[in-house]
Amino acid sequence: MSTVTPDVAALARTLDDAALRARAVPRLTDTADLDVEAGYAVQRALVERRLARGERMAGIKLGFTSKAKMRQMGVDDLIWGRLTDAMRFPDGATVRLDRFVHPRIEPEIAFLLGRPLTGDISGEEAVAAVTAVAPAYEIIDSRYEGFRFSLPDVVADNSSSSGFGVGPWRDVRSFDLVTGLAHLGMTLEVDGRAVETGSSAAILGHPLRSITAAARLAADAGLVLEKGWVVLAGAATAAVPLEAGRHVRVNAGRLGSVDITTEEEQGR
Amino acid sequence: MTAENTRTDAVRAAADRLARAHADGVPVEPVRDLVTDVDAAYRVQDRLTHRWLGEGRRLVGRKIGLTSTAVQRQLGVDSPDFGMLFADMAVPDGAEIPAGAVLQPKAEAEIALVLGSDLTHERHTVADLFRAVAYVVPAIEVVGSRIRDWDITLADTVADNASCGLYVLGATPTPLERAGDLRTAGMIMDRRGDQVSTGTGAACLGHPLNAALWLADTLVRLGRPLLAGDTVLTGALGPMVPVTAGDVLEAHIEGLGSVRAAFAWEES
Numbered sequence: 001m002s003t004v005t006p007d008v009a010a011l012a013r014t015l016d017d018a019a020l021r022a023r024a025v026p027r028l029t030d031t032a033d034l035d036v037e038a039g040y041a042v043q044r045a046l047v048e049r050r051l052a053r054g055e056r057m058a059g060i061k062l063g064f065t066s067k068a069k070m071r072q073m074g075v076d077d078l079i080w081g082r083l084t085d086a087m088r089f090p091d092g093a094t095v096r097l098d099r100f101v102h103p104r105i106e107p108e109i110a111f112l113l114g115r116p117l118t119g120d121i122s123g124e125e126a127v128a129a130v131t132a133v134a135p136a137y138e139i140i141d142s143r144y145e146g147f148r149f150s151l152p153d154v155v156a157d158n159s160s161s162s163g164f165g166v167g168p169w170r171d172v173r174s175f176d177l178v179t180g181l182a183h184l185g186m187t188l189e190v191d192g193r194a195v196e197t198g199s200s201a202a203i204l205g206h207p208l209r210s211i212t213a214a215a216r217l218a219a220d221a222g223l224v225l226e227k228g229w230v231v232l233a234g235a236a237t238a239a240v241p242l243e244a245g246r247h248v249r250v251n252a253g254r255l256g257s258v259d260i261t262t263e264e265e266q267g268r
Numbered sequence: 269m270t271a272e273n274t275r276t277d278a279v280r281a282a283a284d285r286l287a288r289a290h291a292d293g294v295p296v297e298p299v300r301d302l303v304t305d306v307d308a309a310y311r312v313q314d315r316l317t318h319r320w321l322g323e324g325r326r327l328v329g330r331k332i333g334l335t336s337t338a339v340q341r342q343l344g345v346d347s348p349d350f351g352m353l354f355a356d357m358a359v360p361d362g363a364e365i366p367a368g369a370v371l372q373p374k375a376e377a378e379i380a381l382v383l384g385s386d387l388t389h390e391r392h393t394v395a396d397l398f399r400a401v402a403y404v405v406p407a408i409e410v411v412g413s414r415i416r417d418w419d420i421t422l423a424d425t426v427a428d429n430a431s432c433g434l435y436v437l438g439a440t441p442t443p444l445e446r447a448g449d450l451r452t453a454g455m456i457m458d459r460r461g462d463q464v465s466t467g468t469g470a471a472c473l474g475h476p477l478n479a480a481l482w483l484a485d486t487l488v489r490l491g492r493p494l495l496a497g498d499t500v501l502t503g504a505l506g507p508m509v510p511v512t513a514g515d516v517l518e519a520h521i522e523g524l525g526s527v528r529a530a531f532a533w534e535e536s
Contacts, residue, residue, distance in 0.1 A: 092461060191460055192516020192530065247460035259461045 065234025
């Protein structure tokens, strides 16, 4: 067993460069002795490089929020990643794909926090902290070759998070979080056709549980979820490849919808 | 040969020409060389209706056309027109419409009425409609022309079943008393995130029920009144949109919900 302490700063630079150049790199664990804790240290260093370039924290995302996905990955806890303002696309945005390596998109529920949260909080505190809810999507894009990685790898890579978009916010005074999100039908539509369908219940049994989970995970990392941050609760369906020249819509029934269009490939 | 016989022959010839286009799926020349006035054009339509009923098609309602002042001006008329809806023209919400099912297709969003009782008075009132209308439903009419290049006059379109192709009804029937104000109801139709048509209920003769009144009275006069169970497509709420293979159009009408027309890709 190797006792070499991983060079967190160097690994963060490797992943940062990979993202900036939209080029995949080999898995860090191929050459470095990285556990999950060290993976999070790399993630922190990676995002700090971006904050130093002027990006600002905008929220937190949770991953592996379905039992099926956890089993598939052989893990028993969630992973999380950091969202910055530079990752956010306006609703209805048209985006170029050349900033990504091999992007995928998945339908999510987003929460807006009205007060800071950290540590072990009750379900009641979680509900009270949310001021609005919206349909959302996340673009995940592993910086690793073949979109293949071990758990420490994906954690270091900011849990594959690469972009997100949020639809119109519904104030919690006009949308009951508990009953409204219990089993909200969600479809991911590409060019008007549903390609993935699921239920909000696929997100931890109920998307609200993401708030307590996020507060706990943030506290473990010495982080406070700030007022005004977005919590991306997790995916309601499997992710689908995001291809050029497509229109993608997350349709969350009564909650509304959010759209993104991808530019045609250059030179076509 | 008498003038009457000549006119009958012309009506028969026009009906034969349009029936051929319908059967072969190939557009034909206009019929205005055979029929020029509206009465003769309706006789052509009626002849086609008899022919199709004889072939086993089931009459399930009517469409109203030329309900916007802009379109009326364009064709130099001051009255709407109507065509027949047969059961084989009804497409369920979102079901794939095969390529070539409609010749030269265009789509328009409309408010559809489903009748709960007959409308057999010589002259109807809006109050009669209140009692007769069971449901209000968002709809997309796929208009098509069996006449080459949509080269139509009023006589051509009336003879050609008012250029009706297929129609899609939304699957959310709303009782009239809960449908809200149909005059101010907003309509948007979108394709891949682009709004391709927008309008309001008032675009249809000032109010969709006005169009239905005109139809009910007209059909009694012509001896084939609207009956319980009939569907009435009241007329476009916004500009019609050309359709290409693979398109998915989704129309939302305020207070009524949404409806989708999904066009198959060309067979390769």
